[in-house]
Amino acid sequence: MIFDKLKTKIINKKKINSNLFKFKIGPINIGFGTLIGCFLRRMLFLTKGYSIKKIILQSSYSEFLYIKGIKEDLSDFVLNIKKLVLKLKNINELEIFIKKKGPCIIKGEDFIKNECKVYNPELEILSINSNVLFSFSVIVNKGVGYTKYKNSSIINEINIDAYYCPILKVFYKIKKKKDYENLFLFIKTNGSVNHEKTLKKAFFLLKNSLNIK
Structure with missing residues (x-):
């Protein structure tokens, strides 16, 4: 697929505070940054967690x-x-x-x-x-x-x-270059999960979803 040609990956991460991280993801084909950002956001909010119910x-x-x-x-x-x-x-x-x-x-x-x-x-x-x-x-x-x-x-x-979800907030920004885009994804958690591992799980689901033959 077209995503494989650009080899989209997590380029770097930056710690904003103890529970908020900023990830730079790219390169992404022009026009697909918002699509990938939206998908990752939805998958992150499906992360399993723990809560007191009674x-x-x-x-x-x-x-x-x-x-x-x-x-x-x-x-x-x-x-x-x-x-x-x-x-x-x-x-x-x-x-x-x-x-x-x-x-x-x-x-x-x-x-x-x-x-x-x-x-x-x-x-x-x-x-x-x-x-x-x-x-x-x-x-x-x-x-x-x-x-x-x-x-x-x-x-x-x-x-x-x-x-239950340990993810409290997810938002993203797109920065366009000449031939590609970079996605900047911000993830805020309650402190009980590893930001990068959780994001990689969402990426794994994205990759499998696009593995169309």
């Missing part, structure tokens, strides 16, 4: 009331849980149990287990203000894209929206 409390609650001994109300607790960035090791689902006695602050580091890596361990989840024993568990699983929660019929179980 919280199981060991005590009763009301979404409109404060939890006894806890600074945050239920909605703030859930929002903080959703900010956790984690990855499971060689498994697709895991239940993590948390049990703490106050006064203390439960952080992301409390979710670190042999089978689970946390990328924002400093994140504060909730504060136990008094001499209260608070326990709960969360279900982490692997998935693709976004899954909207469904109300649980089981008491003390809270299903939450799960955003």
Whole structure:
């Protein structure tokens, strides 16, 4: 195919910050830069990732009331849980149990287990203000894209929206030369995946899709 003649590849990469990289890809035939950029963007957003999909409390609650001994109300607790960035090791689902006695602050580091890596361990989840024993568990699983929660019929179980994709943002620019184009692809992640490896997987899918005989 026409792409093979130009031998399109990743020419170089530049780190903008810890989670944002800029890749220069080329050379690309005139007029095809936007097509390839759009395809890569779509494939990157199909990258598999991990998310907490359920919280199981060991005590009763009301979404409109404060939890006894806890600074945050239920909605703030859930929002903080959703900010956790984690990855499971060689498994697709895991239940993590948390049990703490106050006064203390439960952080992301409390979710670190042999089978689970946390990328924002400093994140504060909730504060136990008094001499209260608070326990709960969360279900982490692997998935693709976004899954909207469904109300649980089981008491003390809270299903939450799960955003699995570790890719947060992708955009691109095209720079035209006389006989070819260069694609500048910007990839922002949540820190749990390698930018270049993830891009190469998307390239592999692009190459296979165009292998028409």
